[in-house]
Amino acid sequence: MTDITADTTVDAGAGATVGAAAGGAAAVGIGAAAAPPATAAPASPAVPAPDAAALGLAGAAEPAPDRHTVFCTRDLNVYYGQFRAVRDVTFDVCQHEITALIGPSGCGKTTVLRCYNRMNDLIDGARVTGTIEYHGLDLYDERVDAVEVRRRIGMVFQKPNPFPKSIYDNVAYGPRVAGQRKGLDEVVEGSLTKAALWDEVKDRLGDSAFGLSGGQQQRLCIARAIAVDPDVLLMDEPCSALDPIATARIEDLMQEIKREYTIVIVTHNMQQAARVSDMTAFFTAEIHSENDTRTGILVECDHTKTIFSNPSDERTENYVTGRFG
Amino acid sequence: MTDASLIGAVPPTLETLRISKGRRRREVLVRWTLLLAALVSVVVSALILWSLFREAWTFITGVVWAETWGQSGWFPRRGIYDIPTIVVPTVIVTAIAMVVAGPIGLGAAVYLSEYARAGVRAWVKPVLEILAGIPSVVLGFFALTWIAPNLVGRIGKPALLTVGLGVLGLYAAVAGFFAWSRLKRYRDGSSDSSALIGVVGAAALLAAMGVGYLFWLLSLLGDFAPARAGSLAAAGIGVGLLTIPLVASVSEDAMAAVPEHLREASAGLGARRMATATKVVVPAAISGIVAAFIVATSRAIGETMVVFMAGGAADAARFTDSPFEGGLTMTAAMASLASGTDSVVGEGLTFQSLYFVGLLLFVITLALNVVAARFVDRVREQY
Incomplete structure (x- = not known):
């Protein structure tokens, strides 16, 4: 119990910096959870509990070297025409x-997510404007081809959007447009197996x-997205159109595949x-009363456990306890 | 009198609910007027069809086929009605028109729906639709005075060679793919051997058509002498220009109707715009695109003024299968018969040949629609 308290104090400090001045503070916050991924997210992630906390404390002194940053986002602003949709977002x-982006409607979560694969x-x-570094490379460098980016950073959308093609052709689509002609059967089987769908559809791949x-x-x-063997999976409310089962x-599937992929989920x-993510970024919206528009801002990004038990910002606490607005 | 605010509070009597006689009469009148309007169009269509059939039948039974058979020419005044003489030019003009309008129209549609920014589309599409409103007389004149001397006369031969071989290659690719996929399905055991016989027959027919086409192409290149005035090629290009907006506009509507989330899914998998267009958008919009081609083909077959002016023949013609000579299409033949120097209105069999040609046009267009509907059923990807 003392461990947890201590841990949250440290994290709360880091989180507060993120909320106030952004900058590199998010990296410190992340460094605090220096556990290897497998330990950081035990089988039931809803209760990450003492061991992670203890490790987090240990890591606070010296960030573990094996925790690799995939996306380093600094002062990200997104405009649609004159309208600023997202302001000064900074986190890693x-x-x-699994990094979850949460927040009320219109707070720019999806906009931020869609920046990661352009x-x-x-x-x-x-x-x-601002920078997003992907493994240290500027994603928005003018020499970068957005199509190549999307081959490495896959996306799963809110509404299931299969192509009006057969199951097989759906999964084989990505490899095919990348020029692959041979070994498609193996890719299709492997991807469907990873997506826990193979047994249900193996007899009707042509349907x-x-x-x-x-x-x-x-x-x-999801199988279609991982068929191109991406590095990152971006998921935009992937379950909002689905029933609880x-x-x-x-x-479950996300927990399975995160060993191979990095996942960002809105x-x-x-x-x-709270159930699935390791880190949580809480966004909210600034409402401009003069023209009735909203601009999304990042309040804080921290360990999921901290966000949900002892967030550093009052707005986060209000939101996660249901007292928002 | 009943106060409006009290309706509902007072229990209704028959007197308050009764429909007035005048009201009832007006309802009946409206109903019958509208029915009449609907009936007029149906009855007129039926009457046209019936007279078409009747007069065409008189022609078919009345014409001396023995005299017409083996002749190579359309000379209605001399009682010579060689059908291929007017059908082949129609096919040539329509084919050339579609070779022009198909790629350009589809390309414009793909550009507008997949590449153009909203601002560009907002002014290009209306301009395209204005183009559709150009009177065909104007295009006919343009085809005769500019396309014929400058386009057909100067670069006719290399253009024919390139386009002709391109069409042949495309034809071979499509036919080959069709045969190969059928054969593969047969090898997989999912269709039986009786189906294979059909496939082999169809493949043989397609191959024979391809070889015939090649020989025709070669014969044209052998004796190339473009007509100085109008020619079927000039008319075909003119008709093609006329149908570009039709192909583009209808195809673009079909592609724009494909949901955005399918494009996003494709882009998210690392597909370039062209891959998204050809592998996702076009297959999903195929029924609309085929419809665009059918409407455009029907329009090209039925187009009269351009071929009449720029086709290089009027009243009568010898048989030709060269796009560089003047020829008489079915529509031009009809127009000639019905008007101008060779007016034959009310003049017996010659007059009735008009109906026969009309019936032939009708049957061709109908067949085209049926074939296209079956094709669409087969390849459509429904979203």
Whole structure:
């Protein structure tokens, strides 16, 4: 018990810095949880409990070297035309962890997520300032090809969106557009197995993907995303269109695959963030009353346990305890 | 009198609910007027079809086929009605028109729906639709005075060689893919041997058509002498220009209707815009795109003014299968018969040949629609 208290104190300090001045403080906060991923997220992540806390304390003194930053986001601003959708977001995403982005509607979570694979490039008038470094490389460098980025950073969308093609062709789509012609059968089987869908569909790979249930379709979309063997999976409220049983399956799946991938997930469901994620970033919206627009800001990014038990910012506490607004 | 605020408080009597006689009469009148409007269009269509069939039948039974058979020309005044003489130019003009309008129209549609920014689309699409409103007389004149001497006369031969071989290659690729996928399905054991016979037959037919086409192409290159005035090629290009907006506009509508989330899914998997367009958007919009091609083809077959002016023949023509000579399409033949120097209105069999040609046009367009509907059923990806 003392361990936990001590840990949260340390983290609260780090978190407060993030909330106030952003900058490199998020990295310190992350460094505090220096546990190897497997330990940091035990089988039931809802109760990460003492051992992680103890490790977190140990790491606070000296960040462990094996905790690798995938996305280093600094002073990120996103504009749609004149409208600023997101202001000065700074936080880090680490490898083989699940980072959850939570917050009320219109707070820019999805906008931030879509910056990581340059999906916002597809929107007319979208503009990004600040830096996002992906393994130390500037994602928005003019020499970087957004298509190559998306091959490494896959995306799963809110609504299951399989192509109107067969199950097989859905999964083989990514490898095919990347030019792969041989070994597709193995890729399809491997991806569907990883997405825990193989046994359900192996006898009807040629059938339309639209014949699957919503939960199966979403797992198909996950299989499709991992078929190109990405480094990171971005998930935009992947369970919001699903029932609780399908949701549980997707959450189990995320725990399975995070050993190989880094996951960033946007969710409206706070219980989900608490259950599955290692780190949580809480966003909120500044409301500009003069023109009735909202700009998203990051309040704090910290260990999920800290965010939900002892957040450093009052706004976070109000939100996670349901007293928001 | 009943106070409005008290309705509901007072229990209704028959007197308060009764419909007035005038009201009832008006309802009936409205109903019958609208029915009449609906019936007029149906009855007119039916009457047109019936007269078409009747007069065409008179022609078919009345014409001396023995005289017409083996002749190579369309000379209605002399009682010579060689059908291939007017069908082949129609096919040539339509084919050239679609070779022009298909790629350009589809390319414009893909650009507008997949590449263009909203601002560009907002002014390009209306301009495209204005183009569709250009009177065909104007295009006919343009085809005769500019396309024929400058385009067909100067670069006709190399253009024919390139486009002709391109079409042949495309044809071979499509036919080959079709045969190969059928054969693969047969080898997988998912269709039986009786289906294989059909496939082999179809493949043989397709191959024969391809070889025939190649020979035709070679024969054209052998004796290339472009007509100085109008020619089927000039008319075909003119008709093609006329149908570009149609192909582009209808295809673009179909592609724009494909949900955005499918494009995002494709982009998220590392597909470039062109891959998304060809592998996701076009397959999902295929029924609309095929519809665009069918409408455009029907329009090209039925187009009269451009071919009449720039086709290089009127009233009568010898048989030709060269796009560089003047020829008489079915529509041009009809227009010639019905008007101008060779007016034959009410003049017996010659007049009835008009109906026969009309019936032929109708049957061709109908067949085209049926074939296209079956094709769409087969390849459509429903979203």
